[in-house]
Amino acid sequence: MTDVEYKGFQIIPKPHELRDSHKWTLVVHLMRHNVVRAYYARNTYDSRSDAISGCLAFGRDIIDGRVPSISVFDLPGG
Numbered sequence: 001m002t003d004v005e006y007k008g009f010q011i012i013p014k015p016h017e018l019r020d021s022h023k024w025t026l027v028v029h030l031m032r033h034n035v036v037r038a039y040y041a042r043n044t045y046d047s048r049s050d051a052i053s054g055c056l057a058f059g060r061d062i063i064d065g066r067v068p069s070i071s072v073f074d075l076p077g078g
Helices: 048-063
Strands: 004-006 009-013 024-032 035-045
Touching: 004 048, 009 048, 024 048, 035 048
Parallel strands: none
Antiparallel strands: 004 009, 009 024, 024 035
């Protein structure tokens, strides 16, 4: 899996395959100063690679403050 550094955060995609539908959901871990938080979204994708791309975009959106009610302020330096 491809981790990406973005604005001092490490974005770690962790997509999860849904057993019954074989679709993939978004799970992304954001890390800064060795503190990690997991974030989830209800979006689904047909392939793991599409879900990874979705995770990276979701992580950047969270860091940039574009996801309502989700913040990185609880992470050190957030």
